[in-house]
Amino acid sequence: MDTITKPKYTGKRYRLDKPELLAPAGNLEKLKFAIHYGADAVYIGGQKYGLRSNADNFSFEEMREGVEFANKYGAKVFVATNIYAHNEDIEGIEAYLKELYEAGISAIIVADPAIIEVAQRAVPGLEVHLSTQQSTINWQAVQFWKEEGLPRVVLGREASLQEIAEIKEHVDIEIEAFIHGAMCSSFSGRCVLSNHFTDRDSNRGGCCQSCRWKYDLFEDARENEVWVSEEDTRDSQILKNFELGVNQLPLYEEGDQAFTMGSKDLCMLENIPDLIDVGIDSFKIEGRMKSIHYVATVVNVYRQAIDSYMADPENYVLKPEWLEEIQKAANRPLNTGFFYDTPDHEDHIYEPEEKAVPYDFAGLVMDYDEKSQMATIQQRNYFKTGNEIEFFGPNGTFFKQKVGEIYDEAGNLLDAARHPLQMVKIKVDQPVAYFDMMRKKK
Structure with missing residues (x-):
């Protein structure tokens, strides 16, 4: 980090x-x-x-x-x-x-x-x-x-x-x-971009997070300058601007990263x-x-x-x-x-974000049998035998392991927990408790 x-x-x-x-x-x-x-x-x-x-x-x-x-x-x-x-x-x-x-x-x-x-x-x-x-x-x-x-x-x-x-x-x-x-x-609370672009009022609960959209950038022609020529109209974006009577120079070329703020x-x-x-x-x-x-x-x-x-x-x-x-x-x-200070250009994101979250909430612990070391898990996202998982909880639970055999409530062996809120049982390496969470890497 x-x-x-x-x-x-x-x-x-x-x-x-x-x-x-x-x-x-x-x-x-x-x-x-x-x-x-x-x-x-x-x-x-x-x-x-x-x-x-x-x-x-x-x-x-x-x-x-x-x-x-x-x-x-x-x-x-x-x-x-x-x-x-x-x-x-x-x-x-x-x-x-x-x-x-x-x-x-x-x-x-x-x-x-x-x-x-x-x-x-x-x-x-x-x-x-x-x-x-x-x-x-x-x-x-x-x-x-x-x-x-x-x-x-x-x-x-x-x-x-x-x-x-x-x-x-x-x-x-x-x-x-x-x-x-x-x-x-x-x-x-003072942004009106959402209102302007989508007619969704930020101050009435409708913010569309337009600051995180992807934008193209253009520079206006200065007085007495003309940037758009007949040769330039071979470029599709410049041609569109030319037809609209807009004399603007695209600052991004095709394939460049878009701008966000x-x-x-x-x-x-x-x-x-x-x-x-x-x-x-x-x-x-x-x-x-x-x-x-x-x-x-x-x-x-x-x-x-x-x-x-x-x-x-x-x-x-x-x-x-x-x-x-x-x-x-x-x-x-x-x-x-x-x-500590006023955020500057280093504190903003100017290119499309790469989502950082590498983990999914895979399951919720509903019960644990100390004798068999089997945990009853309510499935929240797909997981299968061999997945690397982590358990964590509010009382200090934290450990990593791999998913071993998976059983349904009737004791049938499964190769994966596929269904939302499905109750399954797996063996865990350490004790877990009700409401501990199981996560897996995406």
Whole structure:
């Protein structure tokens, strides 16, 4: 793994008891995995008023089930209601928020002042957190929202550690910050490319991630210059421009890599002490539309790192295996975002991405028989005899082996586990536990 460590934060320290680890949950199953693997809280989307309209999202019935499950583990459930509402969105908000409160939701994450006002007036028992969509990055703005009655502000992703320290020095309020996941290539919440290209409003949940599309580049002719000649029209793209009356010079030749402008992903695993010492109250992981394998892996690693540092700060050591685990869930190259400096050209991706994830979620452990060393596995992706696999889990399970003989529930020998959610049995080299995961290399 390429190092992503930046210089240590050397400003004033603001220690706290223990930061909250806040995980994404795109559906009910992901919620349960996130909590099993160590999340203190999860944030979800309902079927209205959220910014991930393409995620599965939760019905009220699923919310109630999720809250009941979270309560068993001492975890909380937050709901993102973070759109910027248009006039037609206003009707129904009050009833929706009341339903969230009745479902047992601990807090809502809100950007629009109109929704904040409705929540405080109509459902005073429902805690309101300010969304990162407000791009709040200075202490006076945070003070404003505190005076408006909000107990927590989710900072804009552009806030630095120094700015966070100044906020904590001036304002006694909970601060939540993104510490892992995808970053917006523009100021968070201010991009209108999706609206322009596809009529899908980013601020109403429709972002098409147009910054990660593949683009051709052209240079306009300068005044009194003509680049397109009759000879040039032999090139198909130049001919098309010529016919349209556009005098542009293509900067790419046929076969060249296309241009993108997406940012690298944020990863602060190597900088846990700085995040804790500066006083961030909630460590937020991005990814409500990411896979179960991503959620479990990332939450599991950060849980270990946070607990290790809090148990013995003076002797804390970053473990290389944590970095290796993060890479197994990484979609893109990683960096430290805005925490230490302003990202530059080295922190963006200008060519089509090569997806980095080399592992698939192959199976979920449902049972383990110690005497026979046989594990009952619920198949999640195809695997067969001879595949190299890894087991990992929230209680420290981690080992590698090859798949030996595979049996179905009736004891019949199989050459592969082919069917989604099929229950099979395999012999394992070490003990495993319920909800441990089995992954395989792609």
